[in-house]
Amino acid sequence: MGRWSYSSRLTIEECKTITAKFLNKHHYFDGGVRSGGMNWSRNGEKTGSISFMVSTVEGDEYIRFQYTQTDRNTNEKTELDYQTRLVWTPCHFGGHRWWFTCPIMVNGCVCGHRVGSLHIGRGKYFGCRHCYNLTYESSKESHKFDRLFLKMGVSPKMANKLFK
Numbered sequence: 692m693g694r695w696s697y698s699s700r701l702t703i704e705e706c707k708t709i710t711a712k713f714l715n716k717h718h719y720f721d722g723g724v725r726s727g728g729m730n731w732s733r734n735g736e737k738t739g740s741i742s743f744m745v746s747t748v749e750g751d752e753y754i755r756f757q758y759t760q761t762d763r764n765t766n767e768k769t770e771l772d773y774q775t776r777l778v779w780t781p782c783h784f785g786g787h788r789w790w791f792t793c794p795i796m797v798n799g800c801v802c803g804h805r806v807g808s809l810h811i812g813r814g815k816y817f818g819c820r821h822c823y824n825l826t827y828e829s830s831k832e833s834h835k836f837d838r839l840f841l842k843m844g845v846s847p848k849m850a851n852k853l854f855k
């Protein structure tokens with residue numbers, strides 16, 4: 692904790708993120724079982740892709756993720772295939788609003804947080820921002836540090852590497 696704590700925290704912008712908003716916009720919640728995929732890129736470079744299946748069948752609402760995760764240190768590849776429950780809440784103007792539940796295990800229990808977005812942080816699995824202790828790049832605090840590092844002649848990227 693303290694002055695370097697920001698460098699040890701990932702920002703949401705550094706993570707692979709999937710949002711219920713995206714799925715809604717692309718009609719994955721419109722009924723039955725639908726499958727699709729998603730790609731991520733950062734600075735024009737592809738950083739990952741996943742396949743998923745969305746079921747809004749009553750009593751069996753889930754999203755299933757399938758992807759390969761490469762360990763940044765060992766380059767070891769892991770095939771992942773798991774699902775997490777979807778839940779909905781009624782909207783004021785009728786219809787449903789869909790949410791993910793966080794599938795991350797914390798102390799032997801599933802987190803289960805109802806969230807609008809899931810992220811792959813430092814683990815292999817999608818989880819909520821609480822589980823991965825994520826912060827927003829745009830937060831005032833990180834910009835304060837950015838300026839401090841720039842004054843020292845250190846770019847925020849370098850600072851991240853130095854103080855990991």
Ligand SMILES: [Zn+2]
Pocket residue numbers: 793794795802803804818819820821822
């Ligand atoms: Zn969680």
